[in-house]
Amino acid sequence: MFDDLRDLYQEVIFDHNRNPRNFHVMQDADRKVEGFNPLCGDRLTLFLKMDGDKITDASFQGSGCAISTASVSLMTEIIKGKTEAEAEDLFSKFHEMTTGKSKEINLEAIGKLAVLAGVREYPARVKCATLAWHTLDAAIKNEQDSISTE
Amino acid sequence: MTTFPIEKIRADFPILQEKIRNKPLVYLDNAASCQKPQQVIDSIVHCYSHEYANVHRGVHTLSVKATDRYEGAREKVKDFINAQSTKEIVFVRGATEAINLIAQTFGKSNIKAGDEILITAMEHHSNIVPWQMLCAETGAILKVAPINLQGELIYAEFEKLITDKTRLVSVVHMSNALGTVNPVEKIIAAAKAKNIPVLLDGAQAIPHMAVDVQALDCDFYVFSGHKLYAPSGIGVMYGKQALLEAMPPYQGGGDMIRKVTFEETEYNALPYKFEAGTPSIADVIGLGAAIDYLNDIGMDNIAAYEAELLNYATVKAKQIKGLRLIGEAQEKGAILSFVLDKIHPHDIGTMLDSLGIAIRAGHHCAMPVMDFFEVPATARASFAMYNTKEEVDVLINGIESLIEIFG
Numbered sequence: 309m310f311d312d313l314r315d316l317y318q319e320v321i322f323d324h325n326r327n328p329r330n331f332h333v334m335q336d337a338d339r340k341v342e343g344f345n346p347l348c349g350d351r352l353t354l355f356l357k358m359d360g361d362k363i364t365d366a367s368f369q370g371s372g373c374a375i376s377t378a379s380v381s382l383m384t385e386i387i388k389g390k391t392e393a394e395a396e397d398l399f400s401k402f403h404e405m406t407t408g409k410s411k412e413i414n415l416e417a418i419g420k421l422a423v424l425a426g427v428r429e430y431p432a433r434v435k436c437a438t439l440a441w442h443t444l445d446a447a448i449k450n451e452q453d454s455i456s457t458e
Numbered sequence: 459m460t461t462f463p464i465e466k467i468r469a470d471f472p473i474l475q476e477k478i479r480n481k482p483l484v485y486l487d488n489a490a491s492c493q494k495p496q497q498v499i500d501s502i503v504h505c506y507s508h509e510y511a512n513v514h515r516g517v518h519t520l521s522v523k524a525t526d527r528y529e530g531a532r533e534k535v536k537d538f539i540n541a542q543s544t545k546e547i548v549f550v551r552g553a554t555e556a557i558n559l560i561a562q563t564f565g566k567s568n569i570k571a572g573d574e575i576l577i578t579a580m581e582h583h584s585n586i587v588p589w590q591m592l593c594a595e596t597g598a599i600l601k602v603a604p605i606n607l608q609g610e611l612i613y614a615e616f617e618k619l620i621t622d623k624t625r626l627v628s629v630v631h632m633s634n635a636l637g638t639v640n641p642v643e644k645i646i647a648a649a650k651a652k653n654i655p656v657l658l659d660g661a662q663a664i665p666h667m668a669v670d671v672q673a674l675d676c677d678f679y680v681f682s683g684h685k686l687y688a689p690s691g692i693g694v695m696y697g698k699q700a701l702l703e704a705m706p707p708y709q710g711g712g713d714m715i716r717k718v719t720f721e722e723t724e725y726n727a728l729p730y731k732f733e734a735g736t737p738s739i740a741d742v743i744g745l746g747a748a749i750d751y752l753n754d755i756g757m758d759n760i761a762a763y764e765a766e767l768l769n770y771a772t773v774k775a776k777q778i779k780g781l782r783l784i785g786e787a788q789e790k791g792a793i794l795s796f797v798l799d800k801i802h803p804h805d806i807g808t809m810l811d812s813l814g815i816a817i818r819a820g821h822h823c824a825m826p827v828m829d830f831f832e833v834p835a836t837a838r839a840s841f842a843m844y845n846t847k848e849e850v851d852v853l854i855n856g857i858e859s860l861i862e863i864f865g
Contacts, residue, residue, distance in 0.1 A: 309859045312479055312812045317805075322864065348804050348820055349834030371834060373802035374864075433808060 315426035316433070317374065324378035329385050330367040337367075339450065343443030345435055350376045354384075354443045361392045373436050379424055380440035386419060392448045399441045406437050462763045467755065467844050470495040474844060481814030484849045489634050489662060489793055489840030490818050491684045494748075498688060501747035505740040513739055514713055514730070528739055531746030532729075535694055538749045539679060540670040545699050545728035549737055552693035553661035554584040556680035557628070559695055559732065560657060561588040563705040564678075565626070571597030573625040578616065578640070579605045579830060580633040583823045585659045589628065598625070605830065609636035609785035617648055624649075627656045631663035631679075635824040635836070636785030637768075637793030639663065646675055655701065661685055665842065666764055666791045668757035671696055683741065687842075688748035692741035695732070702728050709734040760843045764792040767841050771850045778857055784836045792841035795822075798857070801864050803837040809860040810837075815853055 310317070334340075334355035343352045352370030356363055366384040371377075387395045401417050404410040408428035415422055427437045468474055473493045476483045485493060505527065511520035513528045532544045541547055550556045565588075569575065575589045579602050586600075593600050601624070603616035620627070627649045632639045642658055649656045655677035660669060664681040671679050678697045684690035697705075707714055707725055711734035717724040725731045752760070771794050775781055780799035798806060807819030818838045821828045828835060839853055 309856075310809060310812055310863055313809065316808065317863075326865070348802075349828065350802075350804075351834070371802075373804040375805070430808060433804070436804065 316430060318423045318426065320382075320420065320423040321374055321378040324381040325374040328368075328377055328381040330381065331369065332367050333369055334365065334367045339447045341443050341447040343370075343439050343446075345372075345376070345439050348373065348436070350436065350439055352376070352380055352440065352443060354380070354440070354447055356444075356447050363387050363390055363392070363395060368440075372439070373433075375424070375427060375433055375436035376439050379437045380443075382421055382424070383440045383444065386421065387444065395444060396448060399445055402441055403438060406434050462759060463755070464763075464844070464846060467495075468846075470497065470751075471844055472496055472499070478814040478816070479812055484813075484815040484845075484852050486839040486841060486845065486849070486853060487816045487818050488665075488842035488845075489685070489822075489838065491690065492665060492687050492842050493844070494687055494689070494744075495751050497751050498744045498747045502689065502740045502744045505743050510740065512736055524739060527743045527746070528737070531742045531749075534746045534749045538669075538753070539694075539696060540672050541696055542672065543699060546696055546702065548695040548697065548702070548729040548732040549742055550680075550693050550695050550732075551691055551738075552682035552684070553659060553680045554682075554693075556678075556693055556695035557584055557657070557659065558588045559708045560678055560680075560697070561592045563708050563732075564655075564697075564701065565589075565592045566596070567704075567706060569596055569598045569625045572623060573598045574601050574619075574621060574623045575599070576601045576603065576616075576619050576624050576627045576629075578603045578611050578629055580609065580611070580636055580638060580640075580824065580827055581628075581630050582634055582659065582661070583825070584661075585628055585630060586826070599623075602826075605638075605827075607831075608787050609633070609638045609827075610787045610789075611638070611640055613641060613644065616645065620648055620652060620654065622652075624652070624654050627654055628659070629656070630659045630661075631669075632660075632666065632791045633785070633824075633827075634662045634793070634840075635822040635827045635838070636787065636795055637790040637840075638785055638787035639667075639789040639791055641789070642674060642676070650675065662791065662793075665752075665760075667761045677701055683745040683748070686745070686748055687751065688745040689738075689741040692738050692745050694745075699728065702732070707731050707734070711735045713737075755843065763843060764841055767845060767847065767850065768792040768794070770847050771839070771841070771853070774850060774854045775857075778854070778861070780861060781857065784831050784833065792845075794839045794841075795836045796838075797833050797836050798861060801861065803835040805864070806837040806857070806860060809863075810853070810856050813852070813856045815856055817853075 337355035338358040339356040350372035355367045357365035424437045427433045509523045511524045513525040536544045657678040658676045660681040665686045683692040714734040784795040803819035
């Protein structure tokens with residue numbers, strides 16, 4: 309019945325929505341940033357544990373749609389062990405993929421984040437996928453303790 | 459219901475023939491904006507093709523024609539809501555502008571520090587923010603009457619909040635987020651007993667029921683054209699003549715003046731005092747055409763048809779496991795706001811869109827209502843007179859299927 313949506317709602321997304329990874333408060337976090345999408349009410353808190361410029365652990369709390377939940381869940385998995393620069397580089401590649409700026413998906417660079425490529429056909433949902441990464445960006449830049457997509 | 463001319467009505471709305479994602483469009487986002495019948499579209503095309511010029515200005519034939527049409531539409535609005543005079547019908551951009559106009563003119567001249575403005579907990583942001591802005595400027599206090607878990611105004615609490623300091627009661631006639639129809643007769647009677655003027659936000663109510671401002675005895679009634687099958691960008695502020703006379707103008711410019719010198723300006727008579735600048739002429743004419751169209755069908759017939767449709771949809775929706783209706787007032791218009799267990803409204807919106815079904819997912823410009831029900835957002839199916847039981851079935855099947863897929 310929802311054949312048209314198979315690109316957007318892949319099984320991996322349903323899986324991460326049902327069982328989000330790293331979904332807990334981190335008491336000893338070095339960075340804690342809130343992300344908010346006022347248009348849909350998606351809200352998340354991202355926690356990072358740092359060792360120098362290396363992200364050693366990441367977790368989150370919050371509520372949102374399947375796309376935003378899967379996106380932040382996948383992100384917390386993939387950024388562990390990455391340096392700030394590597395995470396930022398991933399963000400820019402992810403951003404290019406989700407906004408459709410680059411038609412080719414560099415699977416090697418983006419890994420399983422590729423399951424979120426489907427949002428580029430749904431402009432209204434791009435922000436659902438990128439909220440997590442904008443929040444990470446703010447956490448890395450350490451600029452503020454809450455960010456908004458608007 | 460058998461006599462309601464649903465096929466004819468559907469045939470009048472060209473957009474209902476559109477395919478969305480290769481499926482027939484099921485348009486259930488009418489509380490956000492309604493579609494337009496051919497008669498309204500034609501009236502705008504006719505205006506620009508044959509009768510367009512600026513109004514109230516030229517002596518030439520076209521200007522006279524356009525003015526006649528424009529003022530003819532005002533006459534139609536006056537009759538539609540049963541105002542006493544066309545002087546009481548002011549054209550604005552929409553309900554939002556109307557409320558801002560009242561806040562900035564009536565509000566600024568009548569509401570001072572310590573005075574109170576009373577609204578309800580189910581207001582649209584457009585009936586909250588203009589008053590907050592006025593309160594910030596004047597030092598007045600915004601009071602909010604609570605609602606219960608059915609989404610109904612707790613009338614006893616509302617009554618208690620009417621005090622000697624209340625200077626205005628501003629209440630939504632029908633809630634856009636919940637569908638609740640407020641007991642406006644009681645509200646107005648209670649306010650009148652203390653000589654407090656009442657503003658009704660009729661943006662949602664106006665397409666669903668007959669409105670008689672004299673019978674209601676409200677002081678202001680505001681609504682938007684685009685929710686009444688008319689063009690966007692046009693709306694109406696009704697105000698009792700004595701109140702409007704006493705209010706200062708909203709914006710300055712052409713058309714709202716009688717005489718201008720560099721020393722002083724004499725303002726124009728009602729309603730032009732509030733209509734500075736060239737108005738949205740063709741859209742006003744379109745609003746007149748929409749009113750003609752609705753009068754042909756009859757607002758009471760529309761109300762009866764939609765009540766049956768809402769009842770049908772409500773019964774079906776309640777059978778869906780994991781669906782929670784947000785807003786179950788006894789008195790309700792054709793709006794079905796709901797949440798699904800563990801499925802975010804935005805996912806519901808995207809999934810239903812893939813089936814050709816247009817609903818709204820979000821906070822419906824009523825964030826305090828979302829907070830009250832402790833949901834970030836809801837999915838909202840809102841019906842119009844052109845919707846059918848078959849479309850309700852498509853919606854219900856869609857919801858059941860997406861629940862299955864989310865597992």
